Amino acid sequence: MSPFKPVFHDARQHGIVVGVALPGTAEPVPDPVLERLHPAEQAYARTLRGFRQPEWVGARIAAREALRILGAPPVAVLNDDRGAPRLDGADPGVALSLAHKRDLAIALVARSGHGSIGVDLEDLQPERSGVATRVLTARELGAVESLPPERRWTAIVVRFSIKEAIYKALAPTLGRYIAFDEAEVDPTPDGLARVTLHLARGEPTPAISARYAWLHGRVLSTVRARWA
Ligand SMILES: CC(C)(COP(=O)(O)OP(=O)(O)OC[C@H]1O[C@@H](n2cnc3c(N)ncnc32)[C@H](O)[C@@H]1OP(=O)(O)O)[C@@H](O)C(=O)NCCC(=O)NCCS
Structure with missing residues (x-):
């Protein structure tokens, strides 16, 4: 697959998802690729080092393609002081979320x-069951432990991925860190999940719609949050 090129796009329930292939190395991004970015993105990308540079750049290429498909202007996507993606300039009326691994960057736009x-991508391999006690509540751990052993890791990683997507959808509005026990996730085999929020500071609770899907050995989760 050619690096820094869109490899798929999908219209999903929560928006348009675009995936961009990455080289999987920490080599500096070639100039002709950087020159495809918005000037403000290009200037920031040139300050980045290691894997951060290709992943950040790939996510901007994915965002630009998703904005194009949506019919929105190609604004620069920088980051706010908490790391959330920030659309530079006039409000184009779009919501956006990003995720990346070393070989793939994803943008969700709506x-x-x-x-x-919020969007998130998690590897199914290698199994890292040790994360369960860090990211699941006692009730979620009980639900996982009630499953046959061969289904437990998938049940953990789906919950973990959906929680990361919830974080990305909620954190810019709440303006704070959201702990893993502030959301409980009950996935069902059809790719849906019921989400219950327990916001620690009693903020208004949005309705959450959450979905997950398999993507070449990974879990791709998308979430939408709507406040009344
Ligand atoms: C912020 C966090 C979710 C990012 O996940 P990650 O696995 O490190 O990285 P990903 O590749 O999935 O996502 C990276 C993208 O997340 C986005 N992001 C980072 N901070 C963010 C924030 N505060 N709000 C929204 N999006 C954010 C950025 O767009 C970033 O990409 P970019 O730097 O190229 O713009 C994670 O580091 C984290 O802090 N998790 C703990 C909090 C949590 O998940 N709580 C669960 C609550 S139920």
């Missing part, structure tokens, strides 16, 4: 009138 969105 009209902001539908709510805030």
Whole structure:
């Protein structure tokens, strides 16, 4: 697959998802690729080192393609002081969320009138069951432990991925860190999940719609949050 090129796009329930292939190395991004970015993105990308540079650049290429498919202007996507993606300039009326691994960057874009969105990508291999006690509540751990052993890791990673997507959808509005026990996730085999929020500071609770899907040995999760 050619690096820094979109490899798929999908219209999903929570928006348009675009995936961009990455080289999987920490080599500096070639100039002709950097020159495809918005000037403000290009200037920031040139300050980045190691894997951060290709991943950040790939996510911007994915965002630009998703904005194009949505019919929105190609604004620069920088980061706010908490790391959330920030659309530079005039509000184009879109919501956006990003995720990346070393070989793939993902953007999810939707009209902001539908709510805030979050996307996450997690590897199914290698199994890292030790994360369960860090990211699941006692009730979620009980649900995982009630499953046959061969289904437990998948049940953990789906919950973990959906929680990361919830974080990305909620954190810019709440303006704070959200702990893993502030959301409980009950996935069902059809790719849906019921989410219950327990926001620690009693903020208004948005309705959450969450989905997950398999993507070449990974879990791709998308979330939409809507406040009444
Ligand atoms: C912020 C966090 C979710 C990012 O996940 P990650 O696995 O490190 O990285 P990913 O590749 O999935 O996502 C990276 C993208 O997340 C986005 N992101 C980072 N901070 C963010 C924030 N505060 N709000 C929204 N999006 C954010 C950025 O767009 C970033 O990409 P970019 O730097 O190229 O713009 C993670 O580091 C984290 O802090 N998790 C703990 C909090 C949590 O998940 N709580 C669960 C609550 S239920």
